[in-house]
Amino acid sequence: MGIMGFLRERMGKILAIFIGVALFAFIVSEVVRSGGSFFKDDRNELAEVNGEKVQLDEFNKKLDQNTNQFRQQSGQSISPQILNYVQETTWNQVISELLLNKEIEKLGLTVGDDEAAAMVTGNNPDQQITRVPQFADQQTGQFDKNKLNQYLSFISSAKADTAAKHQWGEFLKQVFEAKQKTKYMAIVTNGLYVNSLEANDDYQAKNKxxxxxxxxxxxxxxxxxxxxxxxxxxxxxxxxxxxxxxxQQETRSFDYVAFNGSPSKEDSAAIKAEVNKLVDSIKVSTNDSLFVQINSETKTPLVFQKKGAFEPKLDTLMFNAAKGFVYGPYVSNGSYKIAKLSDVKTTFDSVRTRHILINPQIEGGIEKARAKADSLKKLIEGGRPFTDFVANFSTDKGSAVKGGEIPSFDVNGLMAGGQGQITAEYANAAFKASKGSLIVVTSQFGVHLIQVEDQKGSVKVIKVAVVDKPIVASSKTQTVAYSKAQGFLAALTKDNFDDEAKKEGVKKLTADDVAGTASGLPGLDNAREVVRWAFKADKGDLADKVFTVGDQYIIPRLTQIKPKGILPLxxxxxxxxxxxxxxxxxxxxxxxxxxxxxxxxxxxxxxxxxxxxxxxxxxxxxxxxxxxxxxxxxxxxxxxxxxxxxxxxxxxxxxxxxxxxxxxxxxxNPAPLTNNLRQKQQIAQTLIQRADGHVLDALKDNANVKDNRAKLL
Structure with missing residues (x-):
């Protein structure tokens, strides 16, 4: 009875403890299964390199910077393939910096105060500083130390704002870090030695x-x-x-079937009929720009363009037609389109300008940037030379060394000699303005104070209003394809994937050795969700849902996992x-x-x-x-x-x-190698050129890297 009484009195506590232990075990098992951590939030941990963590938000900041830089330099839109390339480049950059900084720290390599001062204000400043366009003579383009000293005085004064000081501080930080890396690589390359035997062997290999x-x-x-x-x-x-x-990295392979949800003939005919109804309306339209904004999928602004700006057939038709001519419906780039010649005129063939670019982020917003541009405009209109303000105020350092000069460009914004293209806002404003005028324009790059220096030539330009309706699948077409995919998924077991594919009449496709960061599959541009699934699944697993990739409905089955390291037979x-x-x-x-x-x-x-x-x-x-x-x-x-x-x-x-x-x-046999110094130098130069890459490869091979990109990106 004593035992029974003891149990009755404490049964509540015993049950609570039992349930608590069971619940804890369940939670821990779920955490282990999902690869997470119960005690810490690792959802933001992109990687761990030799115990040092790489946070996702910090990586994304660098990724955004690199993506924007790529967009500005190439002028291309960021497709899934390009994004994947930029992600990989950013990843290698981050990992390399971590590994190099660790080695630099181990060796105690630093940039001392005296050395830092010499790199900035000494007789021979660091090359990164001497190459800053702002510190160059406007006439010769050569480094001008007086300009550097003027800027240093300004940045240390009360006139300099916090943003400018921060920007300069970050720049110097990069300069000093680069110096540390140069010291590290010097230690490595100074240890490279080519002996006489190696020089002779190389000579014989190339000449015997x-x-x-x-x-x-x-x-x-x-x-x-x-x-x-x-x-x-x-x-x-x-x-x-x-x-x-x-x-080098874990890869996964999977089979998949794709049910096609692309537009049917009926879908295409329905869209063509819809566009046909707009033909009569656009013919009598008195506001073509508004008509495009209301009826077109692509809201392209109507601007004057010169010959060659349109797709070839449309270009030929419109430049030989009378104002008001309507062409279409026609199919182009997956859309039904109609086009109307909205306006025709003759304008300058090219315009030459110079500008001062003001960064709104530094100034504290667009309004403040425009206010500064207006102030500079008044000073120039009052008699001050335009060039007096370029070096100190323009953030476009490429043009600043030339007094703000921009190569001449046509009405489409294309620069002479294929040097690039300027923004539509800049080009439109410059062609509308009169010669010698000063105008303030805002573009994606900031606020421009533009001076129109010259306008030359004569060319015919036209405005074409284009209305497009993409040829897309109807909800009926998509529903039918999705229903077939759902039916296929419902009938699947781990053993009948191939048989069901044959039964449904769909081709089994294979994605081999897919990396965890892949954004697409053969024929499928944006299949990131499918790749994420593959890197969470086990070999033989079937997807538990239908994936939508463009107009395709995908059901995958994981067939193989190749882990990082030596692969088994x-x-x-x-x-x-x-x-x-x-x-x-x-x-x-x-x-x-x-x-x-x-x-x-x-x-x-x-x-x-x-x-x-x-x-x-x-x-x-x-x-x-x-x-x-x-x-x-x-x-x-x-x-x-x-x-x-x-x-x-x-x-x-x-x-x-x-x-x-x-x-x-x-x-x-070749003539004897009497002087092997040149041979040694050639081999050594090759070794030095490869040293950077080989050092980083060696550091990566020996590093313990935990890579979570497959799950987080």
């Missing part, structure tokens, strides 16, 4: 000649069907080449099968050549016995192991030749394309 005759039996001479591969054959090849199967077995088959064929061909060599005294006899011809070759160098008549380099064969004695039949040598037997006719 060999002439020989060879006979070869191609691997292709034995049909694949007559070769049986054993597990021992695979294992032998794998063990001999294991280092070649190092996977079963993972690379299919990949190495051709090479293994060639090795087995090589054994048969070796036996054939061995029999032919028995009793033969010349390469011609050997060739005749095996049913081929001996081929003479002259003047081959070790550094370029190309044998005429053979596809690709034959490193092993040529290496063997240079290690042979003349006039002696070789044993069979397994090459890339087949098995070879050869005889060396003779070597032609």
């Amino acid at each position: 000649l060999v002439s020989f005759k060879y006979a070869t039996l191609d691997y292709a001479s034995i049909p694949d069907a007559k070769v049986t591969l054993t597990d021992a054959d695979y294992s032998a090849y794998y063990d001999a080449h294991k280092a070649e199967f190092k996977n 079963d993972v690379v077995k299919k990949q190495i099968e051709p090479a293994v088959r060639n090795e087995v064929k090589a054994k048969q061909l070796n036996e054939k050549f061995a029999a032919a060599l028995n009793g033969s005294s010349s390469i011609d006899q050997v060739a005749q016995k095996v049913g081929t011809k001996a081929v003479p070759v002259q003047n081959i160098v070790f550094a370029n192991p190309i044998i005429p008549g053979q596809a690709g380099a034959e490193y092993k064969v040529v290496g063997s030749i240079f290690g042979s004695q003349p006039n002696k039949l070789s044993k069979p040598v397994n090459g890339q394309q087949g098995v070879f037997v050869y005889i060396v006719d003779g070597f032609t």
Whole structure:
């Protein structure tokens, strides 16, 4: 009874503890399964490099900077493929900086106060400072130390705002960090040494000649069907080449089917009919710009354009038509379109300007930037030279060294000589203004104070109002395709994927070795969600939902996981099968050549016995192991030749394309290397040029990197 009473009194606590333990175990198991952390929020942890964390938000800041820089420099829109490239570039940049900074810290490399001062204000400032356009003489373009000193006085005064001081401080930080990295690489490159033996070997490899005759039996001479591969054959090849199967990053492969939800013929006909109804309306429209804004999918502003600005057929039609002419409906770039010649005029062929670009972020907003531009405009109109303000106020450092000059451009904004293109806002304002006038214009780059210097030539320009309606699938078409995909998914088990694909009449597609950061798949531009799923799934898993990728409905099945590191034999077995088959064929061909060599005294006899011809070759160098008549380099064969004695039949040598037997006719030695200094310098220069990349590769290979990009990006 005592025990029963004890239990009755404490049963509530016992149950609470039991439930608590069970609940904790459940939560922990879920955390372990999902790869997260119960005790800390790791949703923002993009990576961990040798214990140092890379936060997602910090990475995204750098990614945004690099993306904007790419957009400005290339003028391209950011497609999924380009974004993937910029992400990878940013990742390598971040990882490299972390690893290098760690090495610099270990070695205690610093930039002292005196050294820092010398880099900025000394007799020979750092190159990054001397290359700043703001510190260049406007006439010569050369560095002007007086301009640097003026800026340093300004930045240390009360006149300089916080943003400008911060910007200068960040710039100097980059300069000093670059100096530290230069010191580190100097330690590495100073340790590179080329001795006389290496110099002579390099000279001989590039200049010693060999002439020989060879006979070869191609691997292709034995049909694949007559070769049986054993597990021992695979294992032998794998063990001999294991280092070649190092996977630099985890990849995954999956099969998938795609149900097509693209527009049907009925969808296309319905959209064409819709556009047809607009033809009569646009003909009588008195405000074509408003008509486009109301009826067009693409709200392109109507601006005057010169010949060549439109797609070829439309360009030819419109420049030979009368005002009011309407063309269409026609199909272009996946849309039905109609086009109307809205206006025609003759204008200048080109305009030459100069400008001062003011950054709203530095000034505290667009209004303050425009206010500064207006103030400068009044000073210039009052008699102050335009060039007096360019160096100190323009953030366009490329034009600032030329007094703000911009190459002349046409009505489309295209600069002379293919030097680039300016924004539409800038071009439109410059063509509307009169020669010599000062205008203030806002564009994506900031606020421009523009002076129109010259307007030349005469050219016909036109305005064309284009109304487009994309040819897209109707909801009915999409519903039918999605329903088929859902039905396929519902019928799936882990064993019937292929059978169901055949039953539905859809082709099974394969995505091999997909990286965790991939944004697309073959034929599918933006399949990031599918890739994320693949990197959370286990081998053999089926998706638990239908993925929408463009107008396709995707159902994937994960087929293979290749982890980072040396891949096991079963993972690379299919990949190495051709090479293994060639090795087995090589054994048969070796036996054939061995029999032919028995009793033969010349390469011609050997060739005749095996049913081929001996081929003479002259003047081959070790550094370029190309044998005429053979596809690709034959490193092993040529290496063997240079290690042979003349006039002696070789044993069979397994090459890339087949098995070879050869005889060396003779070597032609180059003149002795009397002064190897130049040879040493050439080799050393090559080593130094490669040092940066090799150092970073070595640091990455030895680093412990936890990469969460597949889940977070």
